[in-house]
Amino acid sequence: MGAKVELRDVDRVYGDVQALSPTNQVLEPGTFTTLVGPSGCGKSTLLDIIAGLNKGNGGQVLIDGSPSTGPRRETGVIFQEAAVLPWRTVLDNTAFALETQKVPVRKRREIAREVLQRVGLSDFVNHYPHQLSGGMRQRVAIARVLSTDPDLILADEPFGALDEQTRVVLGLELLKVVRQGGATVLFVTHSIQEAALLSDRVLVMGARPGKILLDLHVDLPPDRDPTMVGSPVATALVEQIWTVLKSEAQRAMVEQGPRS
Amino acid sequence: MSLSTAVTPRTQAGRSRGVLASIGWILILPAVILIGWAITAATVDSLVFPGPLQSLARLGEDLSEPGFRQSIVSTVTLLLAGWSLAVIVGTLVGFALGLSNFWSAVFETPLFALYSIPKVTLYPVFLLFLGIGDASRLTFAFFHGVFPIALLVMAATRSMDKNFLKLADVLVLPWYTRLRLILIPALLPSIVTAVRIAFGLTLLGLILAEMFSAQSGLGRELVSNVANVRVDHIAGQVVFIAILAVIPGFALRWGEKRITRRYGS
Numbered sequence: 244m245g246a247k248v249e250l251r252d253v254d255r256v257y258g259d260v261q262a263l264s265p266t267n268q269v270l271e272p273g274t275f276t277t278l279v280g281p282s283g284c285g286k287s288t289l290l291d292i293i294a295g296l297n298k299g300n301g302g303q304v305l306i307d308g309s310p311s312t313g314p315r316r317e318t319g320v321i322f323q324e325a326a327v328l329p330w331r332t333v334l335d336n337t338a339f340a341l342e343t344q345k346v347p348v349r350k351r352r353e354i355a356r357e358v359l360q361r362v363g364l365s366d367f368v369n370h371y372p373h374q375l376s377g378g379m380r381q382r383v384a385i386a387r388v389l390s391t392d393p394d395l396i397l398a399d400e401p402f403g404a405l406d407e408q409t410r411v412v413l414g415l416e417l418l419k420v421v422r423q424g425g426a427t428v429l430f431v432t433h434s435i436q437e438a439a440l441l442s443d444r445v446l447v448m449g450a451r452p453g454k455i456l457l458d459l460h461v462d463l464p465p466d467r468d469p470t471m472v473g474s475p476v477a478t479a480l481v482e483q484i485w486t487v488l489k490s491e492a493q494r495a496m497v498e499q500g501p502r503s
Numbered sequence: 504m505s506l507s508t509a510v511t512p513r514t515q516a517g518r519s520r521g522v523l524a525s526i527g528w529i530l531i532l533p534a535v536i537l538i539g540w541a542i543t544a545a546t547v548d549s550l551v552f553p554g555p556l557q558s559l560a561r562l563g564e565d566l567s568e569p570g571f572r573q574s575i576v577s578t579v580t581l582l583l584a585g586w587s588l589a590v591i592v593g594t595l596v597g598f599a600l601g602l603s604n605f606w607s608a609v610f611e612t613p614l615f616a617l618y619s620i621p622k623v624t625l626y627p628v629f630l631l632f633l634g635i636g637d638a639s640r641l642t643f644a645f646f647h648g649v650f651p652i653a654l655l656v657m658a659a660t661r662s663m664d665k666n667f668l669k670l671a672d673v674l675v676l677p678w679y680t681r682l683r684l685i686l687i688p689a690l691l692p693s694i695v696t697a698v699r700i701a702f703g704l705t706l707l708g709l710i711l712a713e714m715f716s717a718q719s720g721l722g723r724e725l726v727s728n729v730a731n732v733r734v735d736h737i738a739g740q741v742v743f744i745a746i747l748a749v750i751p752g753f754a755l756r757w758g759e760k761r762i763t764r765r766y767g768s
Contacts, residue, residue, distance in 0.1 A: 296669065314672055316674070319673075322669060328667070328685070328689075330691075340674055343684065
């Protein structure tokens with residue numbers, strides 16, 4: 244069962260810059276929420292605050308009703324670049340989180356093999372990360388997160404460095420496997436199409452100060468496929484998000500003034 | 504998605520042939536030097552330019568002398584002690600400084616400046632404080648080896664993939680697990696490189712110290728031969744010191760390659 248995440252007046256200031264305005268949101272258990280917005284709008288800051296990696300200046304994060312005091316083992320975090328350990332095989336990378344939780348070798352390898360099968364890497368268990376493509380390495384990182392059966396998954400632009408096709412395929416794979424486990428997901432991206440295709444809900448963020456401008460429900464069937472990007476629902480959603488982000492971008496350009 | 508490396512099984516015989524071939528390649532350069540030396544010595548035909556056979560014969564004589572053997576034991580003991588100390592202190596200092604951006608910025612420039620000073624100019628200071636003997640030799644050798652280790656480990660710690668540290672944070676790892684499972688394996692390739700480089704520099708420092716002031720040691724043997732103009736003995740002992748430096752150097756390089764392959768990205 245997924246965790247319920249509540250943000251109560253959470254904000255973050257860096258010097259004179261309000262990176263994140265006071266934010267109030269609730270992520271319902273088992274939902275897939277995407278946070279979309281331009282670079283530097285505070286998406287990653289918000290995600291880090293929920294992960295316990297960054298202490299906000301004010302407000303409170305409640306996870307299943309308890310105030311968050313720092314990182315928790317039940318939360319899985321997927322970084323932008325696959326944080327896989329180059330000296331470990333795919334199997335041992337996948338079992339790494341379980342190893343740190345003192346799960347016996349046989350048990351953790353059994354779980355790792357099962358998770359690797361779910362992400363389609365069964366044939367690569369004994370390979371090292373340098374023998375894999377970028378997309379495969381990111382799948383190893385996802386497998387490590389899934390191995391601990393987290394109730395909350397936070398993904399910070401995990402497919403940002405990949406090409407469009409691989410990104411869509413991996414995004415749908417991630418959606419499928421998290422649906423099986425029932426975890427709550429917060430997925431940060433700057434791709435509007437990715438947001439529309441993967442999510443139950445899209446939060447659109449604007450910069451200066453970073454705040455959530457739009458909260459949209461995605462009215463697509465739970466099982467997604469790449470063709471849905473062209474559906475009328477997705478197209479309308481993309482247009483709606485784009486309209487808001489375009490005016491944000493224009494406002495930012497006016498604030499910055501002419502370059503020369 | 505493609506697989507870039509295909510793993511081919513190698514037979515025991517194939518591996519042995521590979522090792523023999525690489526040893527063969529390694530021996531080419533010494534063989535060329537030896538032949539070049541013999542030809543030059545024969546051409547010059549001078550008392551102050553002994554050939555390899557003559558030099559090796561003198562080395563054989565030296566090796567049968569208990570005093571020379573005592574010098575070897577003394578040098579090797581101090582080398583191992585100085586090198587081990589340099590490795591331990593250099594790694595710990597480099598690691599501790601590298602963990603903090605502030606402290607590594609504070610110490611980086613002075614450490615580099617100290618490293619660039621020809622250390623031999625500071626030797627009188629060592630003699631002044633530690634006197635003639637093993638203490639000054641050991642400290643001077645250690646002084647040569649510790650800086651490159653500290654600088655290399657500091658740079659490696661600072662430039663470590665920050666995602667590894669973030670991973671340790673999200674997995675809520677205690678410091679000892681973080682050290683054992685992430686930091687040490689991530690830094691191991693840089694540490695072994697530093698250890699290899701420090702070996703040669705520690706030996707250099709030790710031989711230099713022995714040449715200036717010592718009751719025993721290979722450096723002292725060299726200097727006493729210079730005073731007696733025994734060029735053939737000098738040449739034989741230089742060959743011996745070269746072997747003492749080169750064989751562990753090759754072994755360390757081999758270990759470094761294996762560790763880099765295993766732990767490097």
